[in-house]
Amino acid sequence: MQELTFKIIARIKSDFREKFGIPRQSGLVQNLRSTIRFEPEFRNADALRGLEGFSHLWIMWIFSENIRSTWSPTVRPPRLGGNKRLGVFATRSSFRPNPVALSCVKIERIHLDGPEGPEIVVSGADLMDGTPIVDIKPYLPYTDAHPEAIGGFADAVKQNKVHVKNPEVLTKLSADKRTALIEVLEQDPRPAYQNDPERVYGFNFAEFEVKFKVAGDELEIVSIK
Numbered sequence: 001m002q003e004l005t006f007k008i009i010a011r012i013k014s015d016f017r018e019k020f021g022i023p024r025q026s027g028l029v030q031n032l033r034s035t036i037r038f039e040p041e042f043r044n045a046d047a048l049r050g051l052e053g054f055s056h057l058w059i060m061w062i063f064s065e066n067i068r069s070t071w072s073p074t075v076r077p078p079r080l081g082g083n084k085r086l087g088v089f090a091t092r093s094s095f096r097p098n099p100v101a102l103s104c105v106k107i108e109r110i111h112l113d114g115p116e117g118p119e120i121v122v123s124g125a126d127l128m129d130g131t132p133i134v135d136i137k138p139y140l141p142y143t144d145a146h147p148e149a150i151g152g153f154a155d156a157v158k159q160n161k162v163h164v165k166n167p168e169v170l171t172k173l174s175a176d177k178r179t180a181l182i183e184v185l186e187q188d189p190r191p192a193y194q195n196d197p198e199r200v201y202g203f204n205f206a207e208f209e210v211k212f213k214v215a216g217d218e219l220e221i222v223s224i225k
Contacts, residue, residue: 008132010038016128021189021203026103027124029183034125037116045112056106056139062132063099071097079157082193161186162219169221181205185219
């Protein structure tokens with residue numbers, strides 16, 4: 001079997017140090033900022049020449065925490081409760097024959113100078129801190145956007161946002177990070193098959209540990225340290 005080798009061109013700098021809590025798809029939390037930082041070999045401003053004319057990017061990256069030696073033709077999508085099996089190629093599961101992912105993000109700023117420049121600040125990314133990136137490409141609205149597209153089973157299980165009932169406890173965070181975290185929590189990070197209203201969940205965001213629980217359509221922040 002032929003194998004190909006990819007070079008890691010960059011890594012993402014984000015506020016998520018673990019998988020739990022990360023938005024399930026790119027673009028769901030638009031106020032969430034991340035930074036694409038290139039590896040030394042690719043820190044060349046010429047490689048970004050012309051990118052300032054685009055608003056969005058495609059990021060090709062590696063599910064570095066889910067690399068396996070074997071693969072399964074079916075997976076259990078969390079949005080279906082984790083019980084129903086579907087074909088791996090009919091889902092966006094991270095457990096794939098090749099652990100390659102694709103995300104669309106918005107370009108916020110491009111810094112060409114600096115000790116680790118160039119770098120690209122983006123919003124809407126769904127990547128864990130340190131995730132390896134193997135390519136970036138500009139998003140082309142005239143060919144990449146398909147408003148008439150059908151979303152299969154994903155359209156049938158769209159989940160309404162939950163209400164964060166006590167966002168005032170997040171005053172320890174800066175205003176921009178507080179806004180982003182509230183949007184993350186509104187997406188209800190829990191697995192769809194878990195609905196115990198007394199269970200406390202937690203994840204790391206920036207330098208904080210956030211704990212919460214959900215009852216019905218209301219999410220209560222238990223603590224932030």
